[in-house]
Amino acid sequence: MTMAEPIVAAPERRAASDVAAPIVEVRGVHKIYNGDVVALKDINLSFEEGRLTSLLGPSGCGKTTLLKIIAGLLEPTAGEVMVKGRKITGPGPERAFVFQDFALMPWATVLRNAAFGLELRGVPAKERNETARHYVEEVGLKGFEEKYPHELSGGMRQRVGLARALAVNADVLLMDEPFSAVDEQTRRKFQEDLIRLREVENKTFLFVTHSIEEAVYVSDRIILLSPRPGRVNNVIDLDIRRGDDPEAIRRDPNYLDTVEEIWRGIKQYLD
Amino acid sequence: MTIYGYRIPMMASLIVWCILWEIVGRLDLLLLFPPFSDVLVALGDVVNSRSFASAVSITLYSYAWGLGLAIVFGVALGFLMGTVPVADRLLNMWVNVFLSAPLSALVPVIMILFGMGAPTVIVTVFMFAVWIIALDTRAGVLHVPASLLEMARSFGASRWTTTWKIVLWAAMPEILAGIRLGVIRGVKGVVIGQLLVSIIGVGALFTTYSNNFLMEHFWALTLILFAFALTVGQLIALLEARIDYYAGARS
Ligand SMILES: Nc1ncnc2c1ncn2[C@@H]1O[C@H](COP(=O)(O)OP(=O)(O)O)[C@@H](O)[C@H]1O
Ligand SMILES: [Mg+2]
Numbered sequence: 027m028t029m030a031e032p033i034v035a036a037p038e039r040r041a042a043s044d045v046a047a048p049i050v051e052v053r054g055v056h057k058i059y060n061g062d063v064v065a066l067k068d069i070n071l072s073f074e075e076g077r078l079t080s081l082l083g084p085s086g087c088g089k090t091t092l093l094k095i096i097a098g099l100l101e102p103t104a105g106e107v108m109v110k111g112r113k114i115t116g117p118g119p120e121r122a123f124v125f126q127d128f129a130l131m132p133w134a135t136v137l138r139n140a141a142f143g144l145e146l147r148g149v150p151a152k153e154r155n156e157t158a159r160h161y162v163e164e165v166g167l168k169g170f171e172e173k174y175p176h177e178l179s180g181g182m183r184q185r186v187g188l189a190r191a192l193a194v195n196a197d198v199l200l201m202d203e204p205f206s207a208v209d210e211q212t213r214r215k216f217q218e219d220l221i222r223l224r225e226v227e228n229k230t231f232l233f234v235t236h237s238i239e240e241a242v243y244v245s246d247r248i249i250l251l252s253p254r255p256g257r258v259n260n261v262i263d264l265d266i267r268r269g270d271d272p273e274a275i276r277r278d279p280n281y282l283d284t285v286e287e288i289w290r291g292i293k294q295y296l297d
Numbered sequence: 298m299t300i301y302g303y304r305i306p307m308m309a310s311l312i313v314w315c316i317l318w319e320i321v322g323r324l325d326l327l328l329l330f331p332p333f334s335d336v337l338v339a340l341g342d343v344v345n346s347r348s349f350a351s352a353v354s355i356t357l358y359s360y361a362w363g364l365g366l367a368i369v370f371g372v373a374l375g376f377l378m379g380t381v382p383v384a385d386r387l388l389n390m391w392v393n394v395f396l397s398a399p400l401s402a403l404v405p406v407i408m409i410l411f412g413m414g415a416p417t418v419i420v421t422v423f424m425f426a427v428w429i430i431a432l433d434t435r436a437g438v439l440h441v442p443a444s445l446l447e448m449a450r451s452f453g454a455s456r457w458t459t460t461w462k463i464v465l466w467a468a469m470p471e472i473l474a475g476i477r478l479g480v481i482r483g484v485k486g487v488v489i490g491q492l493l494v495s496i497i498g499v500g501a502l503f504t505t506y507s508n509n510f511l512m513e514h515f516w517a518l519t520l521i522l523f524a525f526a527l528t529v530g531q532l533i534a535l536l537e538a539r540i541d542y543y544a545g546a547r548s
Contacts, residue, residue, distance in 0.1 A: 099447055117451045129448035133466045143452040146462075194452065 048072035049230050050096060050198060055105035057091050057256075064255035065091045069105070071249060071258065075197075078224060078231040080241035080248045084292070088256025089234040090126075090202055096232065097123050097200050109198065119147065122196035126203045128183045130175040136162060137171040139186050143194040154193075161189040164226070166219070181212035198230045205240070217243050218272040238292070242266070242284050243275060250291065260291060331513045339513035340520065348502060356487055356498040359415050363422025364483045368476055371427040375434020375475070376460070379468075385435070396428040400486070404493045414497060418490035425486030426479035433475025437468030470537065477533040484526035 050073040057066040065088040073079050081089045094100040096107050098117040107114050109121065117123075122143065130139050138145070141158035149157075162171055165185040175183055184204055191199055205213045221244060224231070235241050241248050245264055252259035266281050275281050315333050322332030343349050374392070378385040404421055411417040441464050449459045465472075491500025499518065506515040 094447075097451055099451060117453055119453065121451075123448070123451040125444050125448060127442075127444050129442070129444040131445065131463070131466065133469070142448075146449065146452040146454045146458060 047075050049075040049110055050232070051108040052092070052096065053106050053108065055092070055095060055102045055107065057088065057095065057100070058103045066095075066102075067255035067257050069256075069258060073198075073230060073232060075230050076228060077246040078220075078233060078244060080233045080235055080245040081251060082235055082238065082241040082248050082288070083251035083256075083259075084253055085236055087251045087253035089236075089251060091256070092251075093123075093200050093202050093232060093234050097121055099123070119194065120196055121198045121200060122191035122194050124184075124187050124191045124199065124201040124204045126206060128175075128180075128187045128207070130183055130186055132175050135172050135174060136167060136178070136186050139175065140189040140193055143190050147194065158189065158193050161192045162186070164192065164223075165189045179208075179212070181208040181216065184208060184216070192227065196229070198232065200232050202234045203236065204233075206235070206237075213240075220244050221268055221272065238285050238288050242281055242288065248288070250288065262288065331516065335513045336516045336520065339511070340517040343502075343514050343517045343521070348505075352498045352502045355415060356491065359418035359490070359498065360422055360483060360487045363419040363486065364426055364480065366419070367423045367426035367430055367479055367483065370423075371430030371475065371479065372434050372472060374427075374431040375436075375472070376438055376464070378431065378435040379438025380460070380464075389435075392428050392431055395424070396432060400424050401489050401493070404490055407490075408494065413494055417494055418487060418498065418500075421490030422483045422486040425489075426483040429482060430472075430475040430479040433471045433478070434468060437471025437475075438464055440471070441467040473533060473537045477530055477537065480529050480533055481526050484522065484529070488522060 052069050052071040055066055055069040056064075058064050069092060081092060083089055091100060095102050096109075096114075098107075098114050098121070109118065131142065134142070137155060137158055140162050141149075141154040144154035144157060145151075159171065162168065165188050167182060167185050167189070170178065170182065175186065178186070184207070188204070191201075205216045208216065217240060220231075233241075233244065242264065247264065248262045249258060250260040250262065251257065262284070264284060266275060266278060266284070268275060319333040322330055322335070374388070378388055378392070400421070403424065404417070407420050407424070408417050411420055445463050445467060446459060449463050454462070488499060488503075491498045492503055494500055495504045499522065502518055503515065506512075506518065
């Protein structure tokens, strides 16, 4: 496998997003922790509008670091990130983050949690609650608006985190292993919902995962990272038909072959 | 409490202690230790006396002011220590020193500075209560989950907003635990302060009772104070339980 150059949009399918202008660009990003841990080395990537791109790699290869740099939560040691053509200096309203551990306020109801991004942006209570209510329903939590996080299962909590990110109507959704803390059945349901969600919401998704199956199942493109130091190892464009039957994909030979191929590529880093 | 494997409820064990007290009192071994029944009779006397009413009002006044100031100042100090590392390095040692110092020894100094009245008692209550509140608040602030802070920042929250909307609430269980301990220490402070000043409030009553060998009254007053401290502490504990419920399974 070859080290990837800055990636250019492969001209193809998804009718929903045939214009593929880069909305996020990562240029020459390095990240060194504490002067000696090289977490990321010379990352150059671009993410096209309306697509779902996965960052895939074994744990410790810098996925979270890269996503947080794009979110503006971490400063790169070198390099820059452009969002909609502008260099970022911190978090911004065009990006929203979904956290691995949900990051819900335990003292607030589902509705207030879902509306919290809007609350921080100064949207009046009535308006933000209305918006939040809509997204709570969209993620399938209608009826749970007045519950508290500890009354929900892990999967439901992450749905609240997702509703909160959707409610601020950002263009780019940054998701850090959003399904890793939920059980397997819930996880599958989540993946199916994510695919459905993309049909309703015209957003760009950056999705971090360490699960090959998950990445292949949900993504248009997979960026494979390799560890020590974290580098882009390969970029894989996928062409998997996502029809009406979500289960059919998991039996699609194309899907199975791709999973197998990626696995063979990754195996060498595991020793 | 268990006796021969039977669980004895709290109330029952209290009764056992009261009976023991009664018996020891009846034995007439110690002048300072009247039977419990006599103390109960004196309780009525004490509560109904005019000096008691005025003692209670001045005591509550000093206590409320001292504790109120301790909560405001202690929580603010704890926030400062929890959020500004330099401040923490400068202050941590001192706060710990004050927390474990024998504060009663300081009361005469406070008396010189603040005179023989309520201000000295207020300062004493404050000194007894404030440090534990500050340290518990600090611990709470330091334990706020990093991802909550990151979440607020990712949605564009300023430092102030984060403090008000996240840190204060996330640290609430610890803050309340600190206040509960401060409440109880504050009762100690109000009694010790008044005893040493000895001309106001409950302290004056204690002094009168012991100077006149009114041991029944002396013990009755002690009982009242204990009951007060326990009740206030219990009320805060109830509030804490509620908060813990909302704070949920914090892991
Ligand atoms: N705050 C930090 N300080 C020092 N090293 C860190 C820090 N965060 C992450 N690292 C290191 O950087 C590397 C990449 O971490 P991370 O981005 O969390 O990887 P991933 O999300 O792929 O598991 C790891 O080796 C990790 O130990
Ligand atoms: Mg990670």
